[in-house]
Amino acid sequence: MSLRALELVCPAGTPASLRAAVDAGADAIYLGFRDETNARNFPGLNFSRDELAEGIAYAGSRGAKVLVAINTYPRAGNPGPWTKAVDDAAALGAWAVILADIGLLDYARQHHPDLRRHLSVQASAANAQAIRFYCDEFGVKRVVLPRVLTVDEIARINDAVEVETEVFAFGGMCVMAEGRCLLSSYATGESPNMNGVCSPAEHVHYEERNGQLVSRLGGFTINKFRDGEPAGYPTLCKGRFRACKRDSYLFEEPVSLDVSNILPSLMDAGVTALKIEGRQRGKAYVAQVVSAFRRAVDAAARGERPDTADLSSITEGGRQSTGAYEKAWR
Amino acid sequence: MSQSGRTAPALSPVLLLGFALRPAPKPALQAAASLAMAALLRSHRGVFERLEGLANLDFLIDPVDLPFRFHLSAALPSPRLHVLGEDQKPEPPVAAMIRGPLPALIDLLEGRIDGDALFFSRALAVEGDMAAVVALRNAVDGADISLAEDLLQPLGPIGAPARALLRAGGALYRRAERDLETLRAALIAPVQRRCDAQEAQLHDLDETVASMPARRRERRP
Ligand code: SF4
Numbered sequence: 057m058s059l060r061a062l063e064l065v066c067p068a069g070t071p072a073s074l075r076a077a078v079d080a081g082a083d084a085i086y087l088g089f090r091d092e093t094n095a096r097n098f099p100g101l102n103f104s105r106d107e108l109a110e111g112i113a114y115a116g117s118r119g120a121k122v123l124v125a126i127n128t129y130p131r132a133g134n135p136g137p138w139t140k141a142v143d144d145a146a147a148l149g150a151w152a153v154i155l156a157d158i159g160l161l162d163y164a165r166q167h168h169p170d171l172r173r174h175l176s177v178q179a180s181a182a183n184a185q186a187i188r189f190y191c192d193e194f195g196v197k198r199v200v201l202p203r204v205l206t207v208d209e210i211a212r213i214n215d216a217v218e219v220e221t222e223v224f225a226f227g228g229m230c231v232m233a234e235g236r237c238l239l240s241s242y243a244t245g246e247s248p249n250m251n252g253v254c255s256p257a258e259h260v261h262y263e264e265r266n267g268q269l270v271s272r273l274g275g276f277t278i279n280k281f282r283d284g285e286p287a288g289y290p291t292l293c294k295g296r297f298r299a300c301k302r303d304s305y306l307f308e309e310p311v312s313l314d315v316s317n318i319l320p321s322l323m324d325a326g327v328t329a330l331k332i333e334g335r336q337r338g339k340a341y342v343a344q345v346v347s348a349f350r351r352a353v354d355a356a357a358r359g360e361r362p363d364t365a366d367l368s369s370i371t372e373g374g375r376q377s378t379g380a381y382e383k384a385w386r
Numbered sequence: 387m388s389q390s391g392r393t394a395p396a397l398s399p400v401l402l403l404g405f406a407l408r409p410a411p412k413p414a415l416q417a418a419a420s421l422a423m424a425a426l427l428r429s430h431r432g433v434f435e436r437l438e439g440l441a442n443l444d445f446l447i448d449p450v451d452l453p454f455r456f457h458l459s460a461a462l463p464s465p466r467l468h469v470l471g472e473d474q475k476p477e478p479p480v481a482a483m484i485r486g487p488l489p490a491l492i493d494l495l496e497g498r499i500d501g502d503a504l505f506f507s508r509a510l511a512v513e514g515d516m517a518a519v520v521a522l523r524n525a526v527d528g529a530d531i532s533l534a535e536d537l538l539q540p541l542g543p544i545g546a547p548a549r550a551l552l553r554a555g556g557a558l559y560r561r562a563e564r565d566l567e568t569l570r571a572a573l574i575a576p577v578q579r580r581c582d583a584q585e586a587q588l589h590d591l592d593e594t595v596a597s598m599p600a601r602r603r604e605r606r607p
Contacts, residue, residue, distance in 0.1 A: 070528030072497065099517045100436050100524035257516040264511060287506050310506075336520075338527045341500035370503040 061357035062319065063329035065123065065222060066346045069101040069336055074111045076339040078120045081350035085115055086123040086154060087335065088252075093141040094125045095178055096335040097252030109148050121151035127176035128252045129157045139163050146171045154200070155179075156235060156249075161194035174198040174222070178235040178249060184216035191219050198222055200331060202233055203313065204380050207321045214326030223322060225315045226345055227333025228372065229379055230254070231293050231308045239292035243274040255291045262290075279310075286310070286374035294372075310373030316349065316363075318378055319356040341370050396451070396570070398563060400488045404452040415469045419456065423467040425536040434462045436525035440518055442481035446470075449488035460522070482514030484522075494523075496531050 066082035068074035077085050088094025090102040103111060112122045124145035130138040138157070142164050145153050152172035155161050156179040164173055177200040181187045190196040198220040201210060205223075214221055230237070240254040241247040248254040261272040269281040271290035278290040288294055288310025297306050313333070315322060322330070330353065332345055345367060352362035368374055427434065437443055437460050447456040457468040457476040470476060484491070490509050493499040501523045504510035512519050534552050571578075 070524065072528050072530060098520055098524065099440070100521035100528075257520040260516040262512055262516070264513070269508065269511070281508070284508060287508055289502075336524075337502055338494075338500040338523070339497050341503065344500075369507070370500055372502075372506055374506060 059323060059357050059359060062323060062327060062353050063222075064346065064349055064353055065329050065331045067227075067332055067335040067337070067342060068103075068111070069096065069098070070339070071103070071107050071111055071114075073335075073337075073339040073342045074122075075114060076343040077346050078115050078118050080343045080346035082120055082346050084121040084123055084151065084329075085111070086125050086331070087111065088125045088127075089141050089144070091137060091141075092250070092252045093128055093138050095127050095176075095248065095252050096125075097128075098336050099257060101336060105144055105148065108145075108150070112149050116149075123152045123154055123174065124150045125154040125176065126160065127154050127156045127178045129178075129249050130160060131250065135159065135163075139167075142168065142171075152197070158194070161190070161196070165194050169195075172197050174200065176200055176235075177202050177224070177230075180233045180235040182233065184213050187213065187217050187219060191217070198328065200224075203230055204233055207318065207325050207381050210322070210327060210381075211325035220328035221326070222329035222331050223315075223327050223381075224313055225330035225332055225349060226367070227312055227337075228289075229294075229308055229311060229313050229377065231379070237293070240273075243276050243292055245274075255289060260290050288372045309375070311375045311377045312367075312371035312373075313379045314367060314371070314376035315378055315381060316352045316367075318381060319352060319362045322381075323356060337370075344370060396487065398451055398487065398489070400449070400451040412469060412471075415454065419467040419469050422533065422537065423465060425533070425539070426531070427465055429536040429539060430529045430531055431462075433525045433529045433531075434460055434465055436528065437521055438462065440481070440521055442479075442515065442518060444476065444478060444480040445518070445522060446476050446480045446483040447491065448483060448485040449491055450485060451487050480514065481518035482512060482516070482522075484510065484512055484519065486510040492533065495526055496533065497527050497529075501527070 063083045064081065065084045065086055066077040068077055068085045068087045074085050074087065087108070088096055088102045089108070090104055091097065094102065096102070108122070108124070115122050124141070126138060126141045126145065138160050142153055142160065146168040150171070152174050153164060154174045154176045155164060156176040161173060164171060173194060173196050175181055175190050175196045175198070179190070180202050181190055181199055182202050182205060187199050190199065196219060200222045201213070203224050205213070210221065210223065232239070235249055237248065237254070244256055244259040246253070246256055246259070255273050259274045263270045263272070267283045269287055270277060271279045271287070273290045273292065276292070278292065278295040279288065280296070281287045293307045294305065294310045296303055299306060315330070330349065332349060334341055334345070348367055355362045368376060443460040445458040445460065447458055449455070453472055455470045455472070457470050457480065459466045459468070486504065486509055490499065490504055494501055494504065501510065505512065534549070538549060
């Protein structure tokens with residue numbers, strides 16, 4: 057028996073990562089320009105226009121597509137960098153743009169009607185009504201669903217809408233409704249949705265103190281890791297805080313999402329594509345995760361039980377979770 | 387940033403090499419570091435160009451298994467790699483410090499391992515300006531660096547014997563690494579057994595406490 061394989065959409069923060077993803081079997085690569093127009097605006101990361109052109113050529117020659125994420129919200133009074141990013145992605149031959157802002161979606165629909173539009177997770181469209189609105193008004197062809205839905209809820213959405221859906225498969229867990237979390241803005245004064253990065257590196261401090269690794273974001277201590285205890289990023293949602301006289305993880309623990317063992321359920325739920333998170337990670341991560349998921353996705357398409365990839369060595373906190381998909385914590 | 391943050395390094399061929407290099411004259415080590423830097427600049431100028439926007443381009447690279455450290459000044463037109471003694475302070479002050487075993491640092495430089503994964507596993511420690519660290523990591527990861535190839539590149543085809551020698555050295559190194567790991571495991575086996583027993587005891591205790599009714603737990607001194 058052969059089913060339609062889930063499309064594997066993979067991250068690239070540099071041209072080297074793009075080549076690693078394509079070589080490891082990605083169906084599509086998503087990336088961003090080197091500025092605040094995308095939600096992974098890290099120092100030294102992302103693509104120049106020339107690098108995008110080379111990346112599209114490399115991917116195209118090996119049968120892979122390139123999607124450009126322009127998924128932050130344009131600054132009031134200065135939408136220029138965002139509309140220019142859409143124009144350049146279209147001119148350079150990107151397969152699709154991933155957008156969140158309705159003004160930018162409208163701009164893309166009017167100026168580049170043939171350029172495929174995907175709705176970014178940053179738009180936080182988590183129900184059939186919201187999704188239908190984006191499809192009807194802006195001709196969106198695919199919606200990236202927020203990481204807050206169960207597999208059953210995803211199945212119900214897919215039954216109710218015509219559009220393709222893409223879900224997160226591996227990597228960082230963003231446990232709030234994306235695009236609406238203000239924790240990092242509160243701690244650093246910089247908004248993930250406008251400046252393009254949650255817990256920006258400029259505000260992160262690590263310190264070895266009495267054999268413990270202390271991580272801070274802005275003025276807040278986020279965690280203290282014992283000697284040898286696996287560490288995590290200093291994101292507020294995964295901080296260990298004192299409440300009711302106890303130190304504990306209040307929202308989520310340092311852990312990475314991994315859906316490799318529920319791929320058949322996601323296929324049954326009508327999902328079209330899987331997104332691997334991690335444009336800020338190195339090319340070794342990209343190569344390892346993409347090849348593991350290539351094998352798992354192909355096995356699931358053959359109707360075989362996907363081999364659960366052992367990716368724990370590259371996960372945050374050394375642990376994996378199926379997050380909201382199996383609704384263990386919500 | 388001082389040596390105080392350094393934890394005991396693992397037993398490895400690099401650690402033994404470090405002991406052997408301790409009496410080596412500093413000019414010889416400096417010459418080797420300068421050679422490596424010249425090769426990087428020749429083959430991967432783009433790495434340094436990607437960093438140009440940073441205010442401070444100085445980094446302290448601290449291989450925990452060697453008795454010296456490196457001060458990297460990544461500013462173009464002439465980036466430099468200075469060998470520092472264990473207690474020598476970098477001058478000017480650095481933006482950030484990156485500390486880990488030399489093989490892990492080389493794997494990172496050559497893009498064979500993910501920096502975040504090394505950090506999660508605590509094999510890598512970073513301190514100072516994280517924006518600078520992230521920028522350096524991304525710039526290096528974006529290049530396809532191979533130290534051996536970059537060093538031998540000017541030799542062209544006549545570098546073939548040196549490449550063969552390096553391959554043989556690599557195989558020898560991996561063998562030595564395996565042997566030392568066996569030796570390390572044998573040396574710590576009695577202590578490891580005691581630790582395992584204590585961990586099991588602690589686990590049992592945890593379970594007993596967890597199964598006690600909440601109010602009885604609160605009354606405990
Ligand atoms: S703090 Fe956590 S939930 Fe909020 S944006 Fe950052 S990763 Fe997502």
